[in-house]
Amino acid sequence: MNIAAWFGLLSIALLMATPVLLAMLGEMLTQRTGIVNLGVEGQMLVGAAAGFAVTYASGSPWLGMLVGALAGMALSSVHALLCLGLGVNQIASGLAIFFLGNGLSAFYGAPLVGQQISGFHSLAHGWLGHLPIVGSFLGQLTSTVYLALILVLLCGLFLYRTQWGLVWRATGESADALRMLGKKPVALRIAGILTGGLFTGLAGAALSVDYTRTWVEQMTAGRGLLAVGLVIVARWNPWLALPVALIYGLSEALALRLQSMGADISPYLLGTLPYLVPLVVLLLSYRASQRGTSMPQELVGVFRGMA
Amino acid sequence: MKSFLALPWVDRAFVPVAGTLVFLLLAAVFFQLNGYAPLQIFSQMVQGAFGNAFSTNTTLSKTIPILFCAMATALPARMGLVSVGAEGQLYFGALTGTAVVLAITAAPFWELFPAALLLALLGGALWGAIPGVLRAALGVNETIVTILMNYIAIKIVEYAVYGPWKDAANLGWPATIAFPDAAKFPSLHLGALSSNWALVLAVLLAIVLHVLVEKSRWGTGLSLLRSNPRVARMAGLSYTRHAIAVMALAGSLAGLAGWVQAANVQTHLQPDISSGYGYIGFLVAWLAGQNFLRIIPLALIMGGLLSSGDALQLFAQLPFSNTLVMQALLFISVLGVGAWRAKHRSVA
Numbered sequence: 001m002n003i004a005a006w007f008g009l010l011s012i013a014l015l016m017a018t019p020v021l022l023a024m025l026g027e028m029l030t031q032r033t034g035i036v037n038l039g040v041e042g043q044m045l046v047g048a049a050a051g052f053a054v055t056y057a058s059g060s061p062w063l064g065m066l067v068g069a070l071a072g073m074a075l076s077s078v079h080a081l082l083c084l085g086l087g088v089n090q091i092a093s094g095l096a097i098f099f100l101g102n103g104l105s106a107f108y109g110a111p112l113v114g115q116q117i118s119g120f121h122s123l124a125h126g127w128l129g130h131l132p133i134v135g136s137f138l139g140q141l142t143s144t145v146y147l148a149l150i151l152v153l154l155c156g157l158f159l160y161r162t163q164w165g166l167v168w169r170a171t172g173e174s175a176d177a178l179r180m181l182g183k184k185p186v187a188l189r190i191a192g193i194l195t196g197g198l199f200t201g202l203a204g205a206a207l208s209v210d211y212t213r214t215w216v217e218q219m220t221a222g223r224g225l226l227a228v229g230l231v232i233v234a235r236w237n238p239w240l241a242l243p244v245a246l247i248y249g250l251s252e253a254l255a256l257r258l259q260s261m262g263a264d265i266s267p268y269l270l271g272t273l274p275y276l277v278p279l280v281v282l283l284l285s286y287r288a289s290q291r292g293t294s295m296p297q298e299l300v301g302v303f304r305g306m307a
Numbered sequence: 308m309k310s311f312l313a314l315p316w317v318d319r320a321f322v323p324v325a326g327t328l329v330f331l332l333l334a335a336v337f338f339q340l341n342g343y344a345p346l347q348i349f350s351q352m353v354q355g356a357f358g359n360a361f362s363t364n365t366t367l368s369k370t371i372p373i374l375f376c377a378m379a380t381a382l383p384a385r386m387g388l389v390s391v392g393a394e395g396q397l398y399f400g401a402l403t404g405t406a407v408v409l410a411i412t413a414a415p416f417w418e419l420f421p422a423a424l425l426l427a428l429l430g431g432a433l434w435g436a437i438p439g440v441l442r443a444a445l446g447v448n449e450t451i452v453t454i455l456m457n458y459i460a461i462k463i464v465e466y467a468v469y470g471p472w473k474d475a476a477n478l479g480w481p482a483t484i485a486f487p488d489a490a491k492f493p494s495l496h497l498g499a500l501s502s503n504w505a506l507v508l509a510v511l512l513a514i515v516l517h518v519l520v521e522k523s524r525w526g527t528g529l530s531l532l533r534s535n536p537r538v539a540r541m542a543g544l545s546y547t548r549h550a551i552a553v554m555a556l557a558g559s560l561a562g563l564a565g566w567v568q569a570a571n572v573q574t575h576l577q578p579d580i581s582s583g584y585g586y587i588g589f590l591v592a593w594l595a596g597q598n599f600l601r602i603i604p605l606a607l608i609m610g611g612l613l614s615s616g617d618a619l620q621l622f623a624q625l626p627f628s629n630t631l632v633m634q635a636l637l638f639i640s641v642l643g644v645g646a647w648r649a650k651h652r653s654v655a
Contacts, residue, residue, distance in 0.1 A: 038451075078639070081643075082639065082642065082646075086642075086643045086646045086650070087647075088643060088645075091389050092593065093642065095391065095450075096642060099590070099634060100632070100639065103628060103629075103630075103631030103633075103634065103635045106626075107629055110626045225455060226455065228451060229448075232448075266466045266470050268463070268465040268470070269462070269466050271465075275455050275458050275462075278455075279455050282451075283445060290446060303448050
């Protein structure tokens with residue numbers, strides 16, 4: 001393979017990785033406050049359906065992305081109500097969000113099936129696409145890829161370089177320590193869940209508005225669950241989210257590339273790659289992630305069991 | 308008021324009754340907001356589920372896989388494992404059972420059926436054991452692994468029926484050859500009602516499992532592993548061995564659901580042998596509080612909800628996906644009321 005082919009593979013991987021990357025950032029922000037939300041999949045689905053519907057009706061993909069993000073946030077508020085307000089087990093509550101998002105998006109998305117939108121303008125002919133050497137590569141990426149990269153930067157700076165980021169991280173490490181600082185852990189956790197909902201709704205909208213440009217029931221196909229697993233691989237660190245999301249993106253891109261090269265493997269078997277590869281990576285890094293100090297301490301009980 | 312709530316039977320009935328009321332309220336709001344008259348929809352639901360022999364038979368046929376999948380969820384939950392993997396175990400069990408049918412298609416019932424059933428059990432067990440091993444050996448969260456493995460199992464079944472196992476006579480339709488009657492659970496008739504022996508098997512297994520987890524040493528061991536793993540270890544119970552065995556056993560139960568769906572309901576292996584029964588079984592198990600006897604009526608109600616979903620789509624133009632919303636609302640109602648009750652009881 002020459003350089004151009006590698007760049008081609010990388011640009012597809014980045015496109016594929018973007019929804020997962022956004023969902024990972026959202027779940028990371030939630031888990032950093034000491035709450036696990038397994039409802040990411042459901043939030044992505046309502047984000048994808050709402051984002052697609054608004055883009056279809058208004059013609060504006062940016063408006064669609066915004067509404068998709070808000071829809072994800074609205075659904076995540078149910079998680080906040082259930083586990084913070086009523087004291088439901090976080091794993092069970094997250095699964096309830098998964099089921100509810102799946103149902104609501106299928107119910108309200110039914111008239112959208114089969115419709116098409118044009119999505120964002122291509123960047124290939126702007127100033128970015130005319131840069132020497134890297135121009136054609138950068139031009140192949142879409143607006144949501146750049147948005148996700150900017151958000152990685154913002155999340156990293158927020159968590160590690162700002163006062164509020166420190167408070168945010170402290171919430172996940174020890175609610176008691178936070179109380180001694182005179183802050184309210186519950187308020188911060190609500191903020192953590194809602195911010196996560198906003199990002200994961202955006203992730204779903206990125207998938208339907210920018211990538212597939214169609215709406216299909218259950219179109220996220222496990223990406224939300226993968227994102228929850230990959231947050232562990234990335235050690236709750238936004239800076240690591242990009243390379244880890246690229247593992248997913250590359251395995252998806254590789255499956256596509258092998259298919260288009262006419263490899264003698266069933267597309268359905270190749271379709272297991274985007275699940276198998278992240279799963280294996282999760283297995284390899286799981287032990288270390290639990291032993292190390294990177295895991296927010298308030299999460300330990302949630303992951304160990306239901307107690 | 309407080310003393311009334313403290314009566315034992317009121318205490319036990321509080322969560323189911325209040326949970327159902329909250330659910331009916333949420334469901335009524337949902338239908339009202341979408342322009343359907345709630346009371347009319349509710350009565351049509353009951354009609355569509357149990358209104359006549361045909362609808363009751365449809366309900367029963369949907370109850371069977373839900374029952375198996377609910378048991379496949381409740382058993383691991385008894386030792387504190389949150390498995391959402393029944394859907395994938397159902398598919399993988401159907402896949403391995405189908406291998407037998409394709410190998411000895413012409414064999415008589417007493418050879419073909421037990422062999423296919425055994426392979427379906429083993430396939431489901433394998434798919435369940437993998438997350439069990441990963442949890443026990445590496446400590447990997449079983450909820451995430453089981454859900455991811457669902458997607459993988461469905462892809463493998465798609466590979467088989469679009470590829471090597473596809474019957475050329477089906478033209479474009481991705482499915483294997485039609486299964487011979489010798490591969491199916493024998494049918495069962497009672498007046499106008501008709502079903503098959505898988506229903507009897509499912510109910511019997513639920514009763515047996517109920518007795519085992521409530522009354523046997525093994526069941527107590529599971530509870531101990533859930534509530535206090537350290538004490539369990541000191542009592543000589545191996546977490547590793549139990550986690551793997553329980554997950555494998557649970558997987559084989561879901562494998563049974565896979566076999567009844569492939570052999571009796573669809574009569575082919577094809578990509579849509581389950582309508583999300585694995586996930587519905589999960590909801591039923593949690594609504595039942597992992598109690599195997601309570602799973603039986605709840606599975607019947609859920610089966611009724613699905614079969615009325617078909618009828619409502621036909622007569623009220625209500626999209627079938629409303630059943631997904633109903634399931635989620637029911638789950639949320641019971642979870643919420645249960646947690647609220649637990650909190651207020653501990654205060655009182």
